[in-house]
Every structure is written in C-alpha cells, then in structure tokens.
Amino acid sequence: AQRVTQPEKLLSVFKGAPVELKCNYSYSGSPELFWYVQYSRQRLQLLLRHISRESIKGFTADLNKGETSFHLKKPFAQEEDSAMYYCALSFDSIQGAQKLVFGQGTRLTINP
Amino acid sequence: KAGVTQTPRYLIKTRGQQVTLSCSPISGHRSVSWYQQTPGQGLQFLFEYFSETQRNKGNFPGRFSGRQFSNSRSEMNVSTLELGDSALYLCASQGGGAGGELFFGEGSRLTVL
Numbered sequence: 606a607q608r609v610t611q612p613e614k615l616l617s618v619f620k621g622a623p624v625e626l627k628c629n630y631s632y633s634g635s636p637e638l639f640w641y642v643q644y645s646r647q648r649l650q651l652l653l654r655h656i657s658r659e660s661i662k663g664f665t666a667d668l669n670k671g672e673t674s675f676h677l678k679k680p681f682a683q684e685e686d687s688a689m690y691y692c693a694l695s696f697d698s699i700q701g702a703q704k705l706v707f708g709q710g711t712r713l714t715i716n717p
Numbered sequence: 718k719a720g721v722t723q724t725p726r727y728l729i730k731t732r733g734q735q736v737t738l739s740c741s742p743i744s745g746h747r748s749v750s751w752y753q754q755t756p757g758q759g760l761q762f763l764f765e766y767f768s769e770t771q772r773n774k775g776n777f778p779g780r781f782s783g784r785q786f787s788n789s790r791s792e793m794n795v796s797t798l799e800l801g802d803s804a805l806y807l808c809a810s811q812g813g814g815a816g817g818e819l820f821f822g823e824g825s826r827l828t829v830l
C-alpha cells in the first residue's frame with residue numbers, strides 16, 4: 606500500500622543550524638512527492654514539489670528512489686521556519702485519478 | 718482570486734447527531750478533496766470529487782459521505798457522530814492537470830461531546 610512516513614513528530618534546532626526533515630515513502634510506481642507547510646494560524650500550503658527541483662525559502666528536497674526518501678533540508682534554519690511540515694505522495698489510484706496521501710507531519714521549532 | 722472557503726469554521730455536536738460541512742473551491746477548480754486532521758493521525762484522506770463524481774475514497778466508515786454540486790461546491794456529511802470524529806476537517810481544491818497543487822481552506826473544527 607502507498608504510505609508516507611515521517612519518523613520525527615517533533616524536531617527542534619537552533620537558529621542558524623542545518624535542518625533536515627525526514628520523509629520515506631512506499632510506492633511501487635513512479636512517485637510524485639511534495640512538501641506542504643502549515644505556519645501558525647495559517648492554511649496548509651505547498652512548499653515545494655520534487656518535479657520542479659527548486660529551492661523555496663532556502664529549502665530543498667531531493668528524491669532518492671533507491672532509499673525511497675524525500676528529505677527536506679535547509680542549511681541555515683531561521684525562526685520563521687517554525688511550522689508543521691507534511692510530506693505527501695501523489696499516485697494514480699485504481700479509479701484512475703490522482704490521489705494524495707500525507708505523512709503524519711513533523712513539527713519544527715527553531716530556537717533563537 | 719478568493720481562496721477555498723469552508724463553513725462553518727467551528728461547531729459543537731453531541732454523540733449520535735449528524736453534521737454537514739461545506740466547501741467552496743477556488744473559482745475554476747473542479748476537484749475538491751476532504752481530509753481529516755487530528756494530532757494523533759495527522760492528515761487522513763476522506764474522499765475526492767471531480768465534476769460531481771467521487772473519484773477517490775479513503776478508509777473511513779460509511780458514516781462519512783460527501784457530494785459535489787454542479788458549481789463545484791462540495792459538502793461532506795458525518796452521521797451518527799462519535800467522540801473520535803472530533804477533528805479539523807480540511808477541504809482542498811485543485812486546478813487542472815495531474816499532480817497539481819492543492820489549495821486548502823482554513824478548515825471546520827468539529828467537537829463531538
């Protein structure tokens with residue numbers, strides 16, 4: 606079954622330190638992976654997708670098919686990065702439509 | 718462009734009652750998905766509608782149902798409410814194209830007493 610695992614429910618790092626949020630997926634086909642973020646009192650929103658291979662707010666994520674991972678990284682964390690982060694996998698369902706499943710989320714706290 | 722709008726934002730019900738939540742997608746978006754968000758389970762997919770047809774369904778009991786209207790607005794209904802149904806219910810709309818970005822509403826927070 607398709608599954609996304611985020612092993613850390615909570616992650617706390619100091620400002621200026623590197624941060625890595627882990628995401629592993631289970632899917633036999635060709636995955637499309639995303640990171641969504643929810644800042645305090647804001648809506649859940651897309652942060653980045655692996656297909657675009659871009660850096661958003663200093664964050665990058667590389668798809669590693671061998672390790673079935675899509676870890677989110679930032680070299681120097683900032684206080685405004687504190688938020689809830691969700692990794693998500695999009696795949697073709699039996700019904701032929703795209704379906705998106707989320708991991709359980711990681712709450713990232715950046716300490717001053 | 719107005720974002721995804723969900724109503725009501727907060728509601729309190731008692732066990733055994735039923736509830737209907739509403740979602741208005743971004744104009745032009747034909748796909749609407751519903752998710753249940755809880756601290757313990759995270760985001761769990763309920764169902765997805767496209768052009769008034771349910772295309773995908775998550776692993777929730779039949780007490781959870783939904784529908785989509787011709788104007789793409791969607792409703793979800795939960796009957797015979799249980800304490801465990803207390804959660805934030807999120808609606809998301811999606812524009813055309815596979816793997817497109819989901820745009821989320823602020824959610825409807827349901828408390829079941």
